[in-house]
Amino acid sequence: MCGIVGYVGPKSTVDVLLGGLRRLEYRGYDSAGVSVITESGLETRKKAGKLDNLVAEIDSHLLAESHIGIGHTRWATHGAPTDGNAHPHLGGSRSKLSLIHNGIIENFSELKAELLAVGTQFASDTDSEVAAHLIAREYDEHGDLLKSFRNVVNRLHGAFTILVIHEDQPDMVLAARRNAPLVIGLGHGENFLGSDVAAFVEHTKRAISVGQDEIVILRADSVEIIGFDGSTVTSEEFTVDWDATAASKGGWPSFMAKEIADQPQAVADTLMGRVDSEGRVSIPEMHGLSAEDIKNIDRIIIVACGTASYAGDIAKYGIEKWSRIPVQVELSHEFRYRNPIVTKNTLIVAISQSGETMDTLMATRYARDLGAKVLAICNTQGATLARESDATIYTHAGPEVAVASTKAFVAQITAGYLLGLYLAEVRQSTPIGELQRMGRELLRLPALVSDVIDSLIQPKELGMELSDAKSVLFLGRNVGFPVAMEGALKLKELAYIHAEGFAAGELKHGPIALIEEGQPVIVIVPSMRDDESLHPKVISNIQEIRARGAKVIAIAEEGDTEVSQWSEHVIFVPQTEPLFASILTVIPLQAFAMALAEAKGLDVDQPRNLAKSVTVE
């Protein structure tokens, strides 16, 4: 939610800010704005709609040269997406202070009442403007900007990253962070602030992740961090491990198309250094959890939201099978508020691409307070989730810009399986020979994913053909069930049509009533080689829905001779270990949803109402 960028240095500030906002636009795209300090003082431009509207506004009302500024791209919480509600917001009667905010100020009504009582005029319906006026008022009283800023952020409740510049102090950006992300980019004679490293990665790869309740005083040649209480804070620098080209379309029509194509690399990079040629898994990052801790685990609870939760649902099959530890998968927001049973022997596995999803952060904080260990599976270096966990397995999918998750999902499943194999080896719960066989099979996956990517014409054509569909149903069993739910989610978020994923076995318990003549149903067919003989059961399900008029599109393994007889279309994927098939079968579903949305003329990178990182509860 909302992207934030700040800059002090010799470059053209407007260019740095707009470049950063372009890379952060996935976080929110209903309005955008910048403020800079020029020779003649503070200047602001802001506009509702996509970033291009702001660019057009700046082109028609040029900004003078500047070397300090802040920029914001918004995902509306308080107040509709209008020019007035776009950030930055100005504070004080002389509007010399400019502020941007990501998050929600929960006590804003009470603070606004206080300001209204002394006659403050508001220009927007946002919670954020309250903070701008409070800081400006206090500054007008005693002239100490840092002190005013610190006093006010201490009064705010909720989640916020706030950046402020003031005309009287044209060399300094102040920033504060509580429950919302903030990263510093360190340059030579210039420094940056961003909601994530994408904001500044084209200028520097040296970064510092700002901690909870910390304030940053950013100047061109210095960065100081203090606590909300004024204490000195020491911080650790890290190096961003991807470059700017990874976050650009690179000739693809959309980020989503590029990210689908990136999937072989995402899986390969997530496996890299973690599986040797014999198939033995080692995860050096697990050092926060000792062998003793791992042996004591009596339950794993995976917490995640949306697509990441489906990755958890899939990982559960492998983790339980190999480690024999009971696994439950919970939506973070449901887990947090139902008084769950968590002990010091519970391992919480939190899966999050961004590492900033507030629901997942709240769930992990809650579980930690109850004594559980937390392991993160996360794609974003320096993210809050990684900082707050006992250990982190990074998925090396690279930056995911399209709002709908694709490559992060397959990388999360890969990491989940690595975790299962690793736990099983430490606990000696599955013969090592079998674990190594699995490890070697994981190493084959990048090539198999490439094969699937090379043959996406058919699902894309089907997507275009079905662009008038009012509803599409998805069926799957075992690991195919979460894949079905993920296929349905992709279609809902990209193409805005009704879609549901069901467990195929559940069909006759209700959902079969939805089947009528011509209803498209996509069925994820399990391997014919599966030990549990699920294949004939799913073929029976296909026959049941066909008999009632369904139009069946099957995703099946190469060599499945039976499925073609019962389906209008079959999309074949290469054979692999049945548990790993999810990584292959989901890809045609991604391509199908993307093609269908494109055929409807929709923006596949930035679907309506969504933001990439959901940093509010």
Ligand code: F6R
């Ligand atoms: C759907 C999608 C979302 C995210 C969910 C969790 O395509 O991307 O459902 O998976 O919002 O986000 P992270 O993984 O950042 O915690």
